[in-house]
Amino acid sequence: MAALLNMLVFPGFLFLSVFGMYCSFLERKLYARLQSRIGPPWFQPYADFVKLVAKENIMPEDANPVMFSLMPVFALTAVTTAVLYIPIWGTQALFSFTGDIIVVLYLLTLPTVAFFIGGWYSTSLYARIGAVRTLGQLFAYEVPLFMSVLAPAILAESWSLSGISLYYSQHPWYCLFNAIGFVISLVAMLAKLEKAPFDIPEAETEIGGGCFTEYSGRLLAFFKLALMIEMVVGGALLSSVFLPFGLASGPVVGFILFLVKSVIVVGLFAVAHALLARLRIDQILDFCWKLMIPAALVQVVVNLIIKMVIR
């Protein structure tokens, strides 16, 4: 019963949806203010969601109905599950086992795969180009993201997220060693969330809506919700690995700190969106493989050396 409550209400689906949509509002508002626009009212994402859910579902005739309607739910489930292994209000997550950091990273990859499959099976040319771009981009950012998130684990000598945040909240200043990794994982997370300058898969001026071109109504709403939740979960993952300050100071303070950290990460996303133009897919591959991966490697080496010195 408690597990079900955790899954569905807190910190699971309900909390994540509400907070994810609120973060989405914050991002849009900040983005708008940076462009000297007024921006949406606070309830805009909620209203959008309700409206989309109420709309008719239209499925292309040639699309595979099972895959087409399964993928949004699949993406949503994956991101909601991931949060159970991330420490949010303390150093201990709801569930944890050795190696859960890798499971979380994979759970966060699943939505991208779901976007690809959903786009592919909707049999529209635009959706298929978007799907191929999604996958191409996945190969670009996934490697630096994994390397930079796993580097702190080397220093903490723990392969569970709870273990990592426990170690870093005991040695808060060790976080500074992971600065490169934090920047890299922020950029990679931007690419994972398909946010500017990495919004290539859904570049509306090029290919309509990318993977989501044929989606409408409830299914589109689920996809959008999955992306918003992924933003929160991704932010939570980064803050538990790279910024575990104050997690040991009790659940209430820890929880408020979690909210603050998430909002800061979302703010950084909005600033990047406002300041940068969209890159091309070849430029992203270049950028990730020539710049981010060497930098992530440096981070791994740095942590290995520090570990030898400290321990």
Add this chain to the structure above:
Amino acid sequence: MAQSNSFKIPIGPQHPALKEPESFSVALRGEKILGVDIRLGYNHRGIEKACEERTFLQDVYLIERVCGICSHSHSTCFVQAVEEIANLDVPKRGLYIRTLFAELERVHSHLLWLGVAGHEIGFDTLLMYTWKDREVVMDILAMLSGNRVNYGMNTIGGVRRDISPEQIQEVLKGMDILEEKTKYYIEVASQEATIINRLSGVGVVSKEDAIRLGAVGPTARASGVDRDMRRDDPYAAYPDVQFDVILDDHNDVYGRTVVRLKELMESYKIIRQLLKKIPDGPIAIKAPRKIPAGEAFSRYEAPRGEDVHYVKSNGTEKPERVKVRAPTLANVQVVKHMLKDRYLADMPIVIAAIDPCFSCTDRSIALHRHDSRKRDVVIWETVRLAGIEWYKKNGIDFTALNKRFMARLQK
């Protein structure tokens, strides 16, 4: 698509990247463009034919609606042709006001373009900023003419509204604001890495190709083609003002951005000179209802490039023939050339970089035969040759200007 390695994707007639209905059928291999088929004609409104049914004066207003952005360009080009046929001597003050509007229009068109270009490369902040600043010049236009887009300023024999000294002060104030902003955009365009990455090396067209394909306006000037009607064939008040023709040798979309930004600075310069030198006197002379028989060919440097109007009168109050060649038609073949072997992601910005206005272009003669897929096109060269011959007959020789062009024709 899954079976073969190349496929066709339709961009348009309805597509988020296009503001007007035009069809680009793009053959793709992966992300690479193999070729593009452009099909015009979704927006044909038959304005040329409609002009023959109306009087010259009514046509001024009809022609103004050829384009939403360069409305003043088309109407000026048309009245210039009619005035030439009727041998009207337009008062200086009228010409100055006409030129003032032409430059204000260029300012608002170039600022609009900058925003659109930002949007096409996913940089919406630039769009929001430039369009906010564009309101300054839109307000000036509204103050001077009462309208934001179709100003209704031109009439045969002059302009319809005078400007007051207070208005001149307002315009000068606006120019100061815009000059400041434009300097900032020039700085942004020369420093912002993602913009340069997305724009440079994209849509390259060499100087030779630009001449061969008949590119006009900023598209041609960004490839180093020294071509500007304001200097080459001065009209209105342009002989009285000093300005530089902006050239660039980047040959790509980045070059086109630089040219447009620097042209904005030139426009502010021209506007200041005009307002300083503007003479007193009447703004228009009365034109006869019936225009004597004759024909004229008028050239005008619109914000997008050279605009050409041909008007033939048979001595009645209605023209016998009106022909409009909007700048986009001259540039649309260049787009096809620029897109070859590029990435799909570059397509929106490459198309946008010529500042296309498809509904203007659809007034031109570019007929697709549905059954035989043949094209009937009155080639630009033919029109141009006819123009040169006509001017020669009237004692004006452009041979020196067009030496390169003639040499190529003889080849």
